Amino acid sequence: MTGIIVVFPNKDNATNIRNLLARGGMDVIGVCSTGAQAMHYADTVDDGIVVCGYRMKDMMYTQLREYLPDSFEMLLIASQDKWSSGDVEGVVGLSTPIKVYDLMNTMNMMLQSMDRKRKKRKKEAKNRDPKQQETIxxxxxxxxxxxxxxxxxxHRYLQKNSMDSGTNMVETAEMVLSIMAE
Structure with missing residues (x-):
């Protein structure tokens, strides 16, 4: 299940965004005002989308993006000068003031993209032979x-290191085994 987490320093803004998404048939698992709270919600699901502003009460959106697992994407709602200045991977930007139509279309596009990625990951996992599965x-x-x-x-540790090093998960598992067996 793809979890949607809404994070804005102003709780009223977060609640309004959640209500818009809920009316559009999307399941929001959390509404919060800090990045730490968002991380807590992120730990409860495998993948998801964080809808947030440029700054939370305890961190900037770039810091939150770094802390989120790679299976999460971020929809940044801020003035265009805030999000166009830096290309952060996994972040889609919507400029303020937002239009409901743009928000819903962007969220649907992101949800479909995540669904395709999830299906691809499951297919790749099924293609591993028993020896590779045993190594992992x-x-x-x-x-x-x-x-x-x-x-x-x-599992997330292996996944993250696999993506960071540009190797597949089996090679990363083999590296972990060789390093830690010493």
């Missing part, structure tokens, strides 16, 4: 044992 399982177990991680945290 062993690496996760090692991370869980040595670093006190949950299974989900170990």
């Amino acid at each position: 399982r062993r690496a996760k177990e090692l991370l869980m044992e040595r670093n006190n991680m949950s299974e989900g945290e170990a």
